[in-house]
Amino acid sequence: MKFYPEKLKIKDQRMKPFIDPEELWDYIHNTRSSKERVREVIAKSLAKNRLTMEETAVLINATDEESVEEIKQGARLLKEKVYGQRIVLFAPLYVGNLCINNCAYCGFKASNTKVTRVTLEKEDLIAQVKALEDTGQKRLILVYGEHPRYNAEFIAETVRTVYGVKSGRGEIRRVNINAAPLDIDGFRTVKSSGIGTYQIFQETYHEPTYAKVHLSGVKRNYEWRITALDRAQEAGIDDVGIGALFGLYDWRFEVMGLLRHTNHFEAVYNVGPHTISFPRIQFASQLDIDKSHLVSDSDFTKLVAILRLSVPYTGLILTAREPATIRDEILQFGVSQIDGGTNIELGGYAKKKDNVNQDIDLEQFQINDNRSLNEIMEELIGNGFIPSFCTACYRLGRTGEHFMEFSVPGFIKRYCQPNALLTMTEYLEDYAPPRTKEMGYKLIKEKLDAIENDGFKEKLIEKLEALKQGQRDLYF
Ligand code: SAM
Ligand code: SF4
Numbered sequence: 001m002k003f004y005p006e007k008l009k010i011k012d013q014r015m016k017p018f019i020d021p022e023e024l025w026d027y028i029h030n031t032r033s034s035k036e037r038v039r040e041v042i043a044k045s046l047a048k049n050r051l052t053m054e055e056t057a058v059l060i061n062a063t064d065e066e067s068v069e070e071i072k073q074g075a076r077l078l079k080e081k082v083y084g085q086r087i088v089l090f091a092p093l094y095v096g097n098l099c100i101n102n103c104a105y106c107g108f109k110a111s112n113t114k115v116t117r118v119t120l121e122k123e124d125l126i127a128q129v130k131a132l133e134d135t136g137q138k139r140l141i142l143v144y145g146e147h148p149r150y151n152a153e154f155i156a157e158t159v160r161t162v163y164g165v166k167s168g169r170g171e172i173r174r175v176n177i178n179a180a181p182l183d184i185d186g187f188r189t190v191k192s193s194g195i196g197t198y199q200i201f202q203e204t205y206h207e208p209t210y211a212k213v214h215l216s217g218v219k220r221n222y223e224w225r226i227t228a229l230d231r232a233q234e235a236g237i238d239d240v241g242i243g244a245l246f247g248l249y250d251w252r253f254e255v256m257g258l259l260r261h262t263n264h265f266e267a268v269y270n271v272g273p274h275t276i277s278f279p280r281i282q283f284a285s286q287l288d289i290d291k292s293h294l295v296s297d298s299d300f301t302k303l304v305a306i307l308r309l310s311v312p313y314t315g316l317i318l319t320a321r322e323p324a325t326i327r328d329e330i331l332q333f334g335v336s337q338i339d340g341g342t343n344i345e346l347g348g349y350a351k352k353k354d355n356v357n358q359d360i361d362l363e364q365f366q367i368n369d370n371r372s373l374n375e376i377m378e379e380l381i382g383n384g385f386i387p388s389f390c391t392a393c394y395r396l397g398r399t400g401e402h403f404m405e406f407s408v409p410g411f412i413k414r415y416c417q418p419n420a421l422l423t424m425t426e427y428l429e430d431y432a433p434p435r436t437k438e439m440g441y442k443l444i445k446e447k448l449d450a451i452e453n454d455g456f457k458e459k460l461i462e463k464l465e466a467l468k469q470g471q472r473d474l475y476f
Contacts, residue, residue, distance in 0.1 A: 015227050018264040019205050024053075024256040031057035038067045042074035045309040046081065048406070050266075056259055056310045060252045068302055072333065075305035078312055079334030083405060084412050086386045086420045088337040089376070090139040090176070091132055092319070094346050095120050095158050097364065099145030101217030103203070105245065107284035107364045108145050110217065114285055118346040119149065122161055129162050131349040133170025135341055135373045136431035138389035138423065141176040141199065143344075146219060152186030155179055156193035163194060169430050169472055173391035176241075180218070181228030187235030196394050197274050199241030200228050205257025209249040213289060226261075233269050239399055240265075241317070243277030247294045251303050255310075262311050274402060275315040275337070276307060282321050284365035301329055308334040315402035320369040324379075327369060331385070336402060340387075341373030374436055377427065381439045386447065388420030389427065392475040418460045419475045421447060425467045 031054055041055045051059075059071055096119035097108045107115055120128060132140065142158060144150040159175050176197040177190065190198065204210050207222050214220045229240040242261050244254040258276055266272050280295055281287075295303070308316060318327060318335045320342040327338065343349050345363050371379070380387045392415065393401035404411050421444055428440040444464070451457045463474045 015230050017223055017226050019207075019226065019257055019260055021206060021253075024205070024253055024260065027053050027057040027256060028060060028252050031061055033058045033061035033063075033067070035062075035064070035067055038062045038070060042070060042309060045312055046074060046078055048082070048312060050312065051259075051310040053256060053259055053263070056256065056306060059306045059309065060255060068298075071302060071309065072305045075308040075333035078308060079332065082312065082412075083334055083336065084386075084417055085384055086388045086412075086416055087331065087335070087380055088139070088315075088388045088390065089137075089340045089373070090141060090337060091137045091339055091341055091349075091373070092141045092143050092178075092344060093128055093132065093162075093349070094143045094344055094364070095125065096147070096150055097145045097346055098147035098149055099217075100148070101146050101219040102215040103217075103219060104213040104215060104288045105203075105248065105281055105284060105365075107286065109286070111215075112286045116346075120158075120347065124347060124350075125158060125161055126165050127350040128347065129165040129172060130167040130170075132341075133165065133167040133172065134431075136170070136377075136389070136427045137341070137373065138170075138172060139174045139176070139196075139391060140172050141178055141197075141339075144177075144179040146180035146217065150179065152182050152189035156189050159190070159193035159195055169426075171473075173389075173473075174394050178241075181225055182231065184231045184235045187232045187237055191235055191237050195237070196391075197239045197241045198229070198232050198237050199243065199275070199277065200225070201243035201245055201277060201279065202226055202257065202261070203245040204248040204254065205244065205260070206249040206253055213248055229265075229273075230268070233265075238269065238271055239274045241275040241277060242273045243279060243317075245279050245281060246300065246303070247281030248289065249293050251293070251295045251299055255303055255306060258307065259310055262314070271400060272311065272403070273314055274400060275317050276311065277317045277319070278304060278307065279319060279321055282365040282368065285363075287365075297326060300326065301333075304330050304335075305333045313403050313406035320367040321365070323368040324371065328379075328383075331383075338376070340371070340376035342367055342369070374432065377432070378436050378439060381436070381443050384443070386417065386420040386443065387424055387427070388416070389423035390416065390419035390475065392419050395475075414456070415476050417447070418463075421460070422463055422467065422474055425464055426472060429467060 037058050041058050098117050099108045099110055102109045102111050162172050162175050174196040177195050178199040210222045232240050244258055262272050315336040317337045318330055320339050377387050405416055428437045
């Protein structure tokens with residue numbers, strides 16, 4: 001296969017597009033895969049090393065059943081070895097669906113006259129956040145269409161509003177953002193409001209497909225979008241999330257694109273993306289795409305396992321776009337965050353219980369996992385996972401928490417797991433019905449019994465007791 005010495009030697013330059021389709025296809029078409037090679041590559045990842053583009057292509061090109069099973073098994077092992085049993089929970093909150101773009105796949109596209117356009121006014125936003133806090137949520141991602149009204153100051157103001165809402169013992173402790181690209185000053189403005197992660201998905205790394213599905217609006221500009229998170233870094237936001245919308249183009253190319261994007265960040269900023277997302281296209285009002293690249297369940301689970309192995313230190317986010325069965329399988333591959341109790345209808349969280357049917361004209365697309373936060377909590381606890389609402393790293397200035405979990409020996413034992421148990425206890429005390437409470441405390445006892453008896457265990461037990469006595473927001 002062709003070698004690209006110039007790309008290996010010369011560091012990527014900021015603000016320059018870094019995707020070369022020929023390079024990505026060359027890796028896919030000309031990398032040979034064999035059972036032995038697949039095993040070697042998995043072993044490298046299990047020894048906690050980043051995989052190269054070529055090694056990732058070995059996994060992509062493995063199609064025999066045995067190798068695919070080994071890739072999935074490798075992802076499961078990596079998760080057990082490195083990340084333990086915690087799953088961080090969050091909820092998306094749609095702030096406004098005005099949009100000037102025409103993305104063929106999205107229900108919020110400007111040309112969709114059937115969609116009801118809503119921007120939450122301050123009091124509506126407060127009502128939504130209260131409703132979310134009343135179910136036990138502590139981490140939100142705010143989502144916006146792309147529109148002049150949703151400029152940096154607007155986004156920053158909504159973030160400040162959300163942090164200010166307190167309902168009973170509830171509060172939002174971390175606000176992430178999924179919004180359109182900004183300029184450097186805009187990113188600075190948003191950073192100053194105290195956001196966690198700024199997430200922007202490239203949708204597709206394949207420029208011709210990008211042009212085909214982004215019919216008009218600012219988003220048509222591939223270069224402006226692909227360099228967005230470089231501007232964020234320039235503005236001091238080093239906590240960024242990347243993603244591709246699977247189903248627009250060949251999934252193998254998109255996986256290589258995500259990897260190339262990751263390499264770019266590592267080379268230029270010395271820090272990889274905080275999270276990688278892999279949304280898969282779902283039915284949307286007036287969905288209008290070429291369906292030939294839709295990703296099957298088996299390719300989807302395989303590609304998530306490959307991402308886990310290729311970039312073992314990033315957080316992987318799985319959303320309620322996927323049905324419960326797929327979510328349950330993929331959770332075992334080292335997904336670190338999922339949403340729970342999701343409602344992507346604008347204003348949907350504060351609606352009365354008898355009025356919660358999904359309304360496709362208020363949504364961007366349809367979700368497939370409609371379980372409540374408590375149902376997700378029970379499911380996780382029942383399967384031995386520890387649901388976590390931890391925000392300690394962000395609040396103590398320990399940025400890049402997923403990287404630290406991965407790279408700092410003992411970090412999970414010392415910080416992540418205890419903080420998961422503490423935030424879960426808050427949930428059990430303040431929001432859980434009796435059955436969940438019983439299940440939750442049983443799990444906490446099991447986890448405590450498994451911790452060695454040392455001074456640290458005592459401190460954890462003290463904090464857990466203090467939470468039961470009414471103190472809140474305790475963490476390591
Ligand atoms: N408007 C901003 C943008 O486009 O980046 C931010 C929010 S957009 C509402 C969030 C993400 O939803 C998009 O980046 C896209 O990947 C995803 N999305 C859009 N339509 C979808 C669909 N039909 N199925 C699944 N995900 C979809
Ligand atoms: Fe607008 Fe984002 Fe939907 Fe595109 S994906 S139409 S930019 S909301």
